Amino acid sequence: MPLYALVDCNNFYASCERLFRPELKTRPVVVLSNNDGCVISRSAEAKALGIPMGAPAYQWEHVFRKQGVAVFSSNYALYGDLSNRVMRVLADMAPRVEQYSIDEAFLDLSGLAEPLALCRAIRERVGRHTGIPVSIGLARTKTLAKLAARRAKKDVSLGGVFDWTAAPDPEALLREAEAGDVWGLGRQCAKRLAARGVRSALDFVRLPADWVRKELTIVGLQTQLELKGVSCLPLAEAPAARRSVLCSRSFGQLIEERAPLCEAVCAFAARAAEKLRAEGLEAQAVQTFVFTPRHRENLPQHQGQATTTLPGPTNFTPDIVAAALRGLSEAYRHGFAYQKAGVVLLGLTPAASRQASLLDLPPEERERRRALMRVVDGVNRRHGRGTLRLALGSAPDRPWHMRQHRRSPRYTTSWDDLPRIG
DNA sequence: TCTGGGGTCCTAGGACCC
DNA sequence: TCTGGGGTCCTAGGACCC
Numbered sequence: 495m496p497l498y499a500l501v502d503c504n505n506f507y508a509s510c511e512r513l514f515r516p517e518l519k520t521r522p523v524v525v526l527s528n529n530d531g532c533v534i535s536r537s538a539e540a541k542a543l544g545i546p547m548g549a550p551a552y553q554w555e556h557v558f559r560k561q562g563v564a565v566f567s568s569n570y571a572l573y574g575d576l577s578n579r580v581m582r583v584l585a586d587m588a589p590r591v592e593q594y595s596i597d598e599a600f601l602d603l604s605g606l607a608e609p610l611a612l613c614r615a616i617r618e619r620v621g622r623h624t625g626i627p628v629s630i631g632l633a634r635t636k637t638l639a640k641l642a643a644r645r646a647k648k649d650v651s652l653g654g655v656f657d658w659t660a661a662p663d664p665e666a667l668l669r670e671a672e673a674g675d676v677w678g679l680g681r682q683c684a685k686r687l688a689a690r691g692v693r694s695a696l697d698f699v700r701l702p703a704d705w706v707r708k709e710l711t712i713v714g715l716q717t718q719l720e721l722k723g724v725s726c727l728p729l730a731e732a733p734a735a736r737r738s739v740l741c742s743r744s745f746g747q748l749i750e751e752r753a754p755l756c757e758a759v760c761a762f763a764a765r766a767a768e769k770l771r772a773e774g775l776e777a778q779a780v781q782t783f784v785f786t787p788r789h790r791e792n793l794p795q796h797q798g799q800a801t802t803t804l805p806g807p808t809n810f811t812p813d814i815v816a817a818a819l820r821g822l823s824e825a826y827r828h829g830f831a832y833q834k835a836g837v838v839l840l841g842l843t844p845a846a847s848r849q850a851s852l853l854d855l856p857p858e859e860r861e862r863r864r865a866l867m868r869v870v871d872g873v874n875r876r877h878g879r880g881t882l883r884l885a886l887g888s889a890p891d892r893p894w895h896m897r898q899h900r901r902s903p904r905y906t907t908s909w910d911d912l913p914r915i916g
Numbered sequence: 917t918c919t920g921g922g923g924t925c926c927t928a929g930g931a932c933c934c
Numbered sequence: 935t936c937t938g939g940g941g942t943c944c945t946a947g948g949a950c951c952c
Contacts, residue, residue: 526920527919527920527921528920528921529918529919529920529921530918530920531918531919531920532919532920534920534921534952548919548920549919550918550919551918551919552917552918552919553918553919555918568920568921594951594952595951595952596952597952598952677950677951678950678951679950680949680950680951681949681950682948682949682950683949683950711925711926711927711949712926713925713926713949713950734924736923737923737924737925738922738923738924739922739923740921740922740923741921741922742920742921742922743920743921744919744920744921747917787919788919789918789919799946801945834920836921836922897918921952922951922952923950923951923952924949924950924951925948925949925950925951926947926948926949926950927946927947927948927949928945928946928947929944929945929946930943930944930945931942931943931944931945932941932942932943932944933940933941933942933943934939934940934941
């Protein structure tokens with residue numbers, strides 16, 4: 495019988511910020527999204543203040559001040575590094591690990607003699623080695639393991655680990671879970687289910703399978719089976735090949751003019767190409783998009799999108815930037831105030847297994863370009879992103895750069911930011 | 917003044933082919 | 935008079951996740 499554990503870091507970003515600021519241990523902590531836009535992580539104390547996930551920061555400033563909430567801009571260098579440390583502990587202790595997100599991992603514990611004891615040991619060691627508190631759920635399927643971990647997090651008396659397989663009355667557990675809390679049943683789904691009188695996970699399990707298949711597609715049916723204890727989602731140890739690379743930002747202020755949009759798109763395309771090279775990939779197509787703000791109906795709305803196919807797979811920044819700018823001239827309409835733009839790279843293939851083509855540049859020229867990109871990437875790695883960049887005007891301190899006023903130091907990944915003692 | 921960014925998968929519909 | 939059917943591939947849009 496299959497057996498899965500889900501290891502979930504508690505309030506991950508907030509916990510990371512707290513690690514290097516022990517005086518915040520009992521204070522409410524929140525972490526804001528890019529652009530300091532909305533709340534994306536909350537400590538238990540912040541949740542207790544009623545600050546919801548996704549809350550726009552400006553609407554809660556008064557609460558932050560009055561309640562002494564410690565507010566941080568997101569610091570992905572820090573979170574990524576701590577995530578790696580957590581994952582290393584898991585890899586050391588569990589036979590098979592699937593990193594599911596920056597703060598979660600599934601473990602396959604099928605056939606182990608003492609899975610519950612192992613989970614407790616894992617929780618203890620992750621805490622001791624990294625300082626990050628985790629909750630662990632143990633169950634026959636991934637979907638049930640998610641629910642179990644949720645329960646482990648909510649009910650402090652469980653000591654951070656909950657074993658669904660040992661529950662005397664699993665139906666009662668499903669009855670207590672809301673349908674919308676089930677992994678795979680999102681907001682739209684929950685709304686449609688509610689209209690049919692489905693409130694709890696148990697209600698959902700009891701729906702006729704053919705109705706679920708028809709109305710919620712194969713994905714909904716899988717979720718239903720998983721809740722019944724039939725495992726449909728295997729552990730994915732090797733990460734799936736990446737299908738797209740995206741770089742997009744909301745601007746610090748709205749932009750109407752073409753020139754600053756070009757600068758932004760140029761910077762996004764260059765950053766996306768950098769990611770591509772870091773993973774040894776090439777792209778076959780470049781998509782550019784622009785959006786006006788979603789939340790302001792009084793402004794004229796426009797979403798533009800255009801995809802440009804490249805003559806052959808490439809990760810050469812100038813080619814990708816040029817394609818992105820061609821896309822922008824199609825996507826852009828004069829007279830709209832844009833709030834966000836982005837570049838997506840599609841049709842990804844490994845650079846190493848490249849198909850030769852008649853349209854290819856001569857080998858010397860291709861090698862010259864590769865060498866150029868190697869130098870640019872090397873300098874930017876050592877001296878900071880954007881040290882070397884195209885001269886299309888993507889200078890720092892532009893109006894489209896994001897706000898990030900409250901970022902913590904890069905304690906663990908930058909020598910200059912090492913914590914000082916005394 | 918002010919509401920994130922980065923991914924995946926499924927489905928429907930059209931183009932194209934034989 | 936009468937105008938197939940089945941397969942594949944691609945894309946756009948929508949839903950989901952963290």
